Structures are given as structure tokens and as C-alpha cells.
Amino acid sequence: MREEILLCSSQDLLEGGLAWGFDVVYAGQACRAFAIRFEGQVYAYLNRCSHVAMEMDYQPNRFFDDSGRWLLCATHGAAYAPDSGACAGGPCRGGLVKIGLSESRGLVHWHTAPNLKPVEF
Numbered sequence: 001m002r003e004e005i006l007l008c009s010s011q012d013l014l015e016g017g018l019a020w021g022f023d024v025v026y027a028g029q030a031c032r033a034f035a036i037r038f039e040g041q042v043y044a045y046l047n048r049c050s051h052v053a054m055e056m057d058y059q060p061n062r063f064f065d066d067s068g069r070w071l072l073c074a075t076h077g078a079a080y081a082p083d084s085g086a087c088a089g090g091p092c093r094g095g096l097v098k099i100g101l102s103e104s105r106g107l108v109h110w111h112t113a114p115n116l117k118p119v120e121f
């Protein structure tokens with residue numbers, strides 16, 4: 001069953017700004033994930049490059065390039081579209097793994113899926 005898990009408040013995600021990082025369990029493995037705001041909408045992805053399964057931020061929670069148009073991987077420069085996670089250039093091998101998000105009444109929630117679960121404490 002899908003759950004919606006509180007992630008952050010809407011004001012924590014600024015247009016083209018720092019991401020909000022969080023932990024998930026994806027396909028049984030602990031992974032970092034991140035949420036961003038782009039053209040007014042919120043999006044989230046696993047923090048795992050499709051080129052080599054590495055975290056992508058070049059400084060903590062910094063994924064956008066200087067133009068604010070693309071998400072970049074710090075390791076070899078793969079570029080991804082912020083609104084779909086699709087590969088937009090560089091050595092990526094496919095897109096980012098997208099995580100469902102919803103935003104209402106000033107709060108952002110992420111959505112679990114069969115292969116995507118919260119970390120159990």
C-alpha cells in the first residue's frame with residue numbers, strides 16, 4: 001500500500017536552490033534521495049547517477065548547474081532534466097529514478113512504492 005511521508009515544508013524547497021536530502025530504502029538497499037523545486041513544481045529522485053551508481057551532489061544538496069536548468073552529477077558531468085530526471089547530456093545511461101511527491105497546504109510528502117520504502121528505525 002502506498003504511503004505518503006512528510007518530507008519538508010514548501011518553503012524548504014526554493015526554485016533552483018539547494019535540494020532537500022532524505023533517506024529511503026530502494027530495492028532493499030539504503031539510498032540517499034533528494035527533492036528540488038523547478039518551475040514551481042517539486043520533484044524528487046534517488047541520489048544515484050545512472051552512469052556509475054554514485055551520489056551526484058558536488059557540494060551537499062547542490063545539484064543545479066549555474067543556469068538552474070539542469071541537474072548535474074559532480075563526478076563526470078552527466079546532466080539530467082529537473083522535471084523528468086531524463087538524461088540531457090554527458091555519460092548517463094538512462095534517467096534518474098523518480099520518487100513521487102505531493103505538495104499541499106505548505107507541506108511536501110514523498111510517496112512510497114513497492115520498491116521504495118522508508119528507512120526503519
Ligand code: FES
Pocket residue numbers: 049050051052053054056073074075076077078090091092
Ligand atoms: S558517475 Fe555521474 S557522470 Fe559518471
